[in-house]
Amino acid sequence: MTTSKGLEGVIVAETDISSIVGDQLTYVGYTIDDLAENALFEEVVFLLWHKRLPKQDELTEFSEKLFSAMTISDDIFNHLEMMVKNEATPMDVLRTAVSLLGVYDTQNNYTDETINFERAIYLQGQMAAIITTYSRLRENQELVTPKKTYTYAENFLHMLNGTDITPLESEAFNKALVLHADHELNASTFTSRVCVATLSDLYSGMTSAIGALKGPLHGGANEQVINMLMEIQEVDQAIPYIKEKIANKEKIMGMGHRVYKSGDPRAKHLKDMSKKLTSKVGQEKWYQMSEKIESYIKEHKGLPANVDFYSASVYHSMGIKHDLFTPIFAMSRTSGWVAHMLEQYRNNRLIRPRAEYVGPTDQSYKPIHER
Numbered sequence: 110m111t112t113s114k115g116l117e118g119v120i121v122a123e124t125d126i127s128s129i130v131g132d133q134l135t136y137v138g139y140t141i142d143d144l145a146e147n148a149l150f151e152e153v154v155f156l157l158w159h160k161r162l163p164k165q166d167e168l169t170e171f172s173e174k175l176f177s178a179m180t181i182s183d184d185i186f187n188h189l190e191m192m193v194k195n196e197a198t199p200m201d202v203l204r205t206a207v208s209l210l211g212v213y214d215t216q217n218n219y220t221d222e223t224i225n226f227e228r229a230i231y232l233q234g235q236m237a238a239i240i241t242t243y244s245r246l247r248e249n250q251e252l253v254t255p256k257k258t259y260t261y262a263e264n265f266l267h268m269l270n271g272t273d274i275t276p277l278e279s280e281a282f283n284k285a286l287v288l289h290a291d292h293e294l295n296a297s298t299f300t301s302r303v304c305v306a307t308l309s310d311l312y313s314g315m316t317s318a319i320g321a322l323k324g325p326l327h328g329g330a331n332e333q334v335i336n337m338l339m340e341i342q343e344v345d346q347a348i349p350y351i352k353e354k355i356a357n358k359e360k361i362m363g364m365g366h367r368v369y370k371s372g373d374p375r376a377k378h379l380k381d382m383s384k385k386l387t388s389k390v391g392q393e394k395w396y397q398m399s400e401k402i403e404s405y406i407k408e409h410k411g412l413p414a415n416v417d418f419y420s421a422s423v424y425h426s427m428g429i430k431h432d433l434f435t436p437i438f439a440m441s442r443t444s445g446w447v448a449h450m451l452e453q454y455r456n457n458r459l460i461r462p463r464a465e466y467v468g469p470t471d472q473s474y475k476p477i478h479e480r
């Protein structure tokens with residue numbers, strides 16, 4: 110038996126959803142650059158679920174269904190109110206609320222693909238509804254209903270802030286959602302597949318995936334990055350701060366990746382958006398600081414910036430609360446999680462690896478008074 114700590118390099122599934130080759134990421138054969146520049150997030154969701162881009166009438170129908178799924182039910186609203194009172198953190202709220210969606214879905218046919226496509230749209234819409242409702246409730250703000258003329262990205266921002274959306278905000282947020290949509294067998298996607306490989310349901314897979322994404326070594330890194338930038342505060346403090354972290358053997362959040370060794374192809378798009386947005390709001394320092402950290406870590410540790418690094422200054426300059434960064438990642442990644450869970454159901458086998466036992470052997474039970 111061979112072991113690979115952290116399953117590094119182990120191939121455990123075949124997929125036709127996304128692929129990483131060198132520093133190239135593709136969704137169903139389309140490069141991430143192509144999609145980030147040209148596609149709407151909802152087109153990408155359709156692509157990941159149906160393995161082809163939608164025609165206009167299909168996109169219209171799909172967007173209408175998503176729009177209809179963006180309204181919160183009274184039941185979930187009541188639970189969210191309770192969670193606000195308990196000052197629960199947004200990722201915990203999201204995980205719990207998605208689990209509750211499962212409680213209110215009384216159809217038991219977990220692996221029925223037709224019903225799962227309906228559930229998928231519902232989940233994708235509800236992610237936006239849950240995050241924005243929770244955010245507005247905790248700020249004591251009235252809820253904002255989505256607009257039919259808005260895209261998914263625009264509606265999220267509209268429901269979050271209650272404002273009209275500028276073209277730059279729309280472009281940046283749509284791009285961020287496209288870039289985070291899927292990423293082969295990352296930890297949370299793998300978690301979702303392990304869960305449904307027992308023939309459990311989509312809500313359970315999503316709940317497990319949200320839990321896995323929350324950790325700071327995965328999706329939780331984007332919030333850690335902004336916390337770091339806030340601690341640094343001034344551009345000339347960036348390098349001394351980073352040097353001290355490295356001297357203390359601490360990790361620099363948003364840097365490094367299990368698969369990409371030379372560069373994460375998503376980071377350059379977010380870097381561009383960070384530059385544009387920070388300059389638009391007159392807060393270039395967050396971009397400048399990030400750029401200094403990126404160059405220093407690349408030069409001294411050989412590590413590239415990952416997707417979580419520049420998304421932090423992008424979301425911050427859009428005025429988004431820092432603890433919503435990881436929930437937004439989860440909202441986008443719902444598209445990928447669902448695609449992978451559906452793929453798992455279609456060609457399922459229980460996922461059950463082995464562990465090498467390294468503990469003591471030949472022990473024999475002693476009565477408690479003899480230990």
Ligand SMILES: CC(=O)SCCNC(=O)CCNC(=O)[C@H](O)C(C)(C)COP(=O)(O)OP(=O)(O)OC[C@H]1O[C@@H](n2cnc3c(N)ncnc32)[C@H](O)[C@@H]1OP(=O)(O)O
Pocket residue numbers: 115295325326327328330359360361362363364365366367368410412415416417
């Ligand atoms: C969406 C995403 O999930 S992207 C990843 C988001 N996570 C982060 O940004 C957290 C910071 N980065 C990390 O912790 C790691 O790079 C991971 C978790 C992304 C990848 O982890 P692994 O492939 O297991 O690499 P591992 O943690 O073993 O690191 C290998 C070496 O690089 C070092 N290293 C890796 N990342 C970093 C970092 N961000 N800062 C400093 N050193 C690092 C490790 O200390 C280790 O050094 P050593 O061999 O001297 O002990």
Ligand SMILES: O=C([O-])CC(=O)C(=O)O
Pocket residue numbers: 291292294295296366367368415416
């Ligand atoms: O693939 C990974 O390990 C992490 C990652 O970048 C992602 O989930 O987007």
